[in-house]
Amino acid sequence: MTMAETVAGASTPLLELRKVSCRFGARPDLAARIAIALGAAKPFPIIHALDKVDLTIRKGEVLGLVGESGCGKSTLGRIAAGILPPSEGQVFWKGEDRATLRGSRQRDADLEAQMIFQNPMAALNPRMTVEKLVAEAPGIHGLIKGSTGSYVDDYLTKAGFDPAMKKRLPHQFSGGQRARVNIARALAVQPDFLVCDESVAALDVSIQAQILNLFMDLREQLDLTYLFVSHDLGVVEHISDRVAIMYLGRVIEEAPVAEIFSRPNHPYTQQLLAEVPRIRPGKRRFAAMKGELPSPLNPPKGCHFHPRCPHAHDRCRIEVPQKREIAPGHISACHLNDKQAV
Amino acid sequence: MTALLEVRNLVTEFPGEAGNGLRAVDDVSFRLGRGEVLGLVGESGSGKSVTGFSIMGLVDWPGRVAGGQILFDGEDIARADEETRRSLRGRRIAMVFQDPMMTLNPVLRIGTQMTEALHAHERMSATAARERARDALGLVGIPSPEERLDAYPHQFSGGMRQRVAIAIALLHRPDLIIADEPTTALDVTIQAQIISEFQKLTEDQGTAVIWITHDLAIVSGLADRIAVMYGGRIVETGNIEDVLVAPKHPYTHGLIRSVPSQNSRGHRLAQIPGVTPSLARMPEGCAFRTRCERATDACTARPGRFGDVLAYHRCFHPHEEALV
């Protein structure tokens, strides 16, 4: 099967999020807790990190997730990987509600989805050798049939890391090498689905290219599905089949990659994509988007984007725009799409 | 007319374990005119920041400028005393760091920090200083600057902190600003805001800029000239269009081709094999030799500069044709 067939011909989605919300209570310090208990201060506010997100990921595809810092990408990624339970809504893994899974089904689901974290150094225990790091999880779960050594070598090789260096500690390696260890570690439990959270952000361009190529090769070899979180539009454009754009806890637009870059619909997407970094000789004016991402503690009413939107009108300040399919597979949540329909 | 800045054969060393000097900056030469923007690019560890610190006179001990000249407005400041350095820093040469907290003091109000910076080089009343500070915040696009003067750095987002740091760098209308990856940690939207403020200000004030980054896309839209560093050396420099269209050095060539772009969707990216060696293991001769496809025996000798100070490369077998 070619990649295109895998994407188009998939029937049950691998992962489906339905009306998923996630709230965090900001953690009050002791003094604040006392003040709250005595009624001297208001209880600490709630952060709405995700607000009724619907998202489907089909088997074999790479879904790129883009948005400004703090908009909820990592939170969504953690829920997709099954590391964080949603406050509300449902997560379906291969057609089954994750919250209802028990026993070996739950364990399988946990192993089948793996996350590669934002900061490769923090993710690796500094006192464990590379070999132990990679062997740990598959060892616990009884996935290693033959010798541990050759199992580890196999996955390190898949991740482009020389197994001869496996007795060393993480701090003895460069950022790019640590990224490879992290990837080997995730692959070693034989997942179907990888959530890559800013996995190449900290790397130099030449190393980033090596790791992006590795992700593409692994996808072919191991039939992997990816949720690829990045704030780098050039990287997302390169690696994704489909792209979802987030703004302040909501997915506001999603479409196939070529479609979204050539015909962005949502005013936020339009402004965001105007800034795709391209090597284009010749001076250009860098244009500034008005304002900054508002605080998730106190999101604007109606359409979250209205304070920065050049097309905002009265309705936008009151009513949350609903998602609409404006072209096949192209979904956008903006009131302007209603006007054009009538 | 003399150039605003001319760096000649600059060498900056840190002591190595074997007692030898490790050259973080190795025979670097370039020239910068007033109002010009030079993009200084390269991978982490290639010596971009140390080049900036050397010009600022801020190289951390036991590092030291071990050779060469830094002619600022015709005067060699490479070995100037701390007094001279301090009077230049902030007033005529300013630096913006990747982490704005290198500039900002977390326990002081923004307004206090800005007026202190002003009083360091100029005599003026408290009211006048506060007005200048307020105007500077307004210039970099901070909303309600008057009230913001009383805020502490932690009350700002990362993007706003960086804008405050830039406002401080611009306070004395310096002749030269060294911006060390000032937008690397920021979102594209905020990055575009900051670069656009920078563009406006430098054009209005005729400030020369050294923009240090590993992001070729930014440099391509912002700089007049580019210098590409590898292993402490400038391996290629020239007019931005010339270098991006027809890079001569194999490293520049590989770097440009490894950036994802709309043409590469779904395909493998060109990749430079291997990793940058650490300073202590830099190969003799051409430092790029261990990763270079074009390397021959000739490359065990050290390539000199081919070209003049404004446009040169250091390669025995340069690419001749333009990139497609």
Ligand SMILES: Nc1ncnc2c1ncn2[C@@H]1O[C@H](COP(=O)(O)OP(=O)(O)OP(=O)(O)O)[C@@H](O)[C@H]1O
């Ligand atoms: N454990 C937590 N406790 C409290 N608030 C949290 C927690 N995790 C995330 N948040 C908040 O939820 C919101 C979304 O965070 P998230 O990490 O998902 O953002 P992101 O889009 O991944 O940002 P970045 O691009 O900076 O990584 C933010 O306002 C963040 O501060």
Ligand SMILES: Nc1ncnc2c1ncn2[C@@H]1O[C@H](COP(=O)(O)OP(=O)(O)O)[C@@H](O)[C@H]1O
């Ligand atoms: N204070 C220091 N002590 C020792 N070595 C240093 C110091 N600062 C920088 N170096 C070394 O100098 C080289 C160039 O560093 P730097 O200029 O910071 O690189 P970059 O191009 O990423 O800005 C690196 O090998 C770095 O490890």
Ligand code: SF4
């Ligand atoms: S709903 Fe209104 S404010 Fe929101 S993006 Fe559309 S036009 Fe702009």
Ligand code: SF4
């Ligand atoms: S001098 Fe030789 S090794 Fe160095 S870049 Fe040129 S061809 Fe490659």
Ligand SMILES: [Mg+2]
């Ligand atoms: Mg994140």
Ligand SMILES: [Mg+2]
């Ligand atoms: Mg640096």
